Amino acid sequence: MRNKQKSPDLLNAPIPETLKKMTIPMIFGMVTLMLFNLVDTFFVSLLGTEPLAAISFTFPVTFTVISLAIGLSIGTSAIIAKALGAGDIAEARFDGAVALIVSAVFVSVLSLFGYILMDPIFALLGADQSLMVHIRDYIGVWFIGSVFLITPMIGNAVVRASGDTKTPSMIMGFAGVVNAVLDPIFIFGFGPIPAMGIKGAAIASVVAWTCGVFIILYLLIFKRKLVSLKSKKQTFSSATQKMLKIGLPAAGANMLTPIAMAVMTALVARHGAEAVAAFGVGSRIESISSIVVLALSMTLPPFISQNFGAGKFERVASAYKTSLKFILIWQFILYLVLILFSQVIAEIFASSEGVISVITLFIWILPLGYGLQGVIILSNSSFNALHKPMNALSMSVIRLFAFYVPFAYVGSLFWDIQGLFIGALVGNVFTALISYRWFCQTLESVGVNNQAEECEA
Structure with missing residues (x-):
């Protein structure tokens, strides 16, 4: 199951170097x-305001x-990596095959409902009839082709579970290039290819996903025999129940973020x-x-799950602590860079003095907590890796609706927009402390008693 040339030894290799090679x-x-998604948006914007609004x-x-x-891919990676860590190659291969089939069915059913209820859904979102023409052209094709989106995502999760992150990245990049090349065409x-407008953008995406499907299935079934x-x-x-036990709560946690942002x-x-x-901005x-x-957050879980399956809890605790230390230092350095160029960044995105002033204020306050936000994100992904998805979901609810949004609201009541930013920052501080403490206690509950003390040391 494990491709020795491409995949590091997650159970024995030095932890910092292994995580670096994977990340x-x-x-x-x-x-x-991300760059090719920007290209996608750029070409659609050339069609005019209405197509861009429809997108x-x-x-x-x-x-x-x-x-x-994403949630199903998290569940897939967690169960396969644990099986690999325990040395059960047959179980890992079966889990991979089941994950591909079940995920395709789930996404197809959800997209079918979306296709059937297309008009009422977008009416509820506030789209008027002039936009609905463009929306139908785009989302109709997108729904039909969505099964080609899920297969590469789940397939990449299967590959990542073995420690190989290079191959999934290359597949992602290749699909992005195909999409960017086909968009203008x-x-x-x-x-001989006629202009298809916004529908063409959707078709380009589906073709790019389809290319990803052929590559990942060839890799999984024939070349590496991973399923x-x-x-x-x-x-x-x-096997389905195992995946959904982690995948559905993970999907729910992902869906909370846009709600909180709204x-x-x-x-x-x-x-x-x-x-x-x-x-x-x-x-x-x-x-x-x-x-x-x-x-x-995508490379740490396979490492944790494999070592969890192998019973190497000291490596789980060490990898978690190493990742948190790195991300706190990295994000603080990034904060200093943002501060240094805050005025330049603000002027790139805005011309109004009022907007520039608020962007600068944002940069001085909120990025200070990005390291703490990283602690929360990595703790959540580590919960999923330990097969504790409800902990991750609960932590997301606590962060967004007990601290982040309420503290921002209270701060805005006392100190205007500056108070809102400070409140959000303080909310991240409290949540980071809770998530770190909770994960260390979780280590104790699933592993050896002294691992909680080592995690907190």
């Missing part, structure tokens, strides 16, 4: 994908499907249009600043 390719893949209306709907896919037409439907110990039903945007809107514009700064954290 760097993921950073590359995520950056590449914006589809984001909450597509994010719901993608959140389910399908949107505006080229040679099999033969099992003497499990049934299809039991509430935060409403709070910011009370301070005027300039504040909303600045907060939107700040959210983009946060996304870019969190790339390393998000990459590590």
Whole structure:
């Protein structure tokens, strides 16, 4: 199951070096994908305001499907990595095959409902009839092709579970390149290919996903033989339950973030249009600043799950602590860089003095807590790796709706928009402390008693 040339030995190799080798390719893949998504948006924007607005209306709907896919991929990686750590190759292969089938069914059913209820869904979101023409063109194709999105995501999770993060990153990057190349061809037409407008953007995405499907299935089935439907110990039903036990709560936790952001945007809107514009820019700064954290949140779980399965709890505690120390230092250095260039960054994104002022204020306050936010994200992903998905979901609820949003609201009542930012920062401080303490206690509950003390040391 484990490809020795491509996959590091997660059970014995030095921890910092192993995590570094796993994380760097993921950073590359995520950056590449982000850049090509920007290209996608750029080409659609050339069609005019209405197509661009239509794409914006589809984001909450597509994010719901993608959140389910991400959650199922988290569950897939956790159960396969644990089986590999325990040395049960046959179980890992069976889990991988079941995950591919079940995920495709789940996403297909969800997309079918979305396709059937397309008009009422977007009417509830506030789309008028002039936009619905563009929305139907785009989302109809997107729903039909969504099964080609989930397969590479789950397949990449299977590969990552063995410690190979380079291959999934290359597949992500390749799909992004295909999408970027096909976008202008399908949107505006080229040679015998007619101009298809916004529908062309959706078709380009589906073709790119399909390329990913062929690559990942060839890799899983033929080249590395990572999946099999033969099992003497499990049934299809039991393997499905294992994956969904982690995958569905993980999907729910992902869906909480846009809900919280919508509430935060409403709070910011009370301070005027300039504040909303600045907060939107700040959210983009946060996304870019969190790339390393998000990459590590995808590479740390396979490491933890394999060592969890092998009973090597001291390596679990050490990897967790090492990752947190690194991310706290990295994000603080990044904060200093943002402070140094705060005025330049603000002027790049805005021309209004009011907006520039609020963006600068945002940069001085909220990024100070990005390291703590990293602690929360990595703790949540580690909970899933230990097969404690409800802990991760509960932590997400606590962070967003007990600390982050309420503290921001209280802060705004006393110190205006500056207080809102400070309140959100303080909310991250409290949540980081709770998540760290909770994870260390969880280590004790699943492993050896002294691991909680080692984690907290």
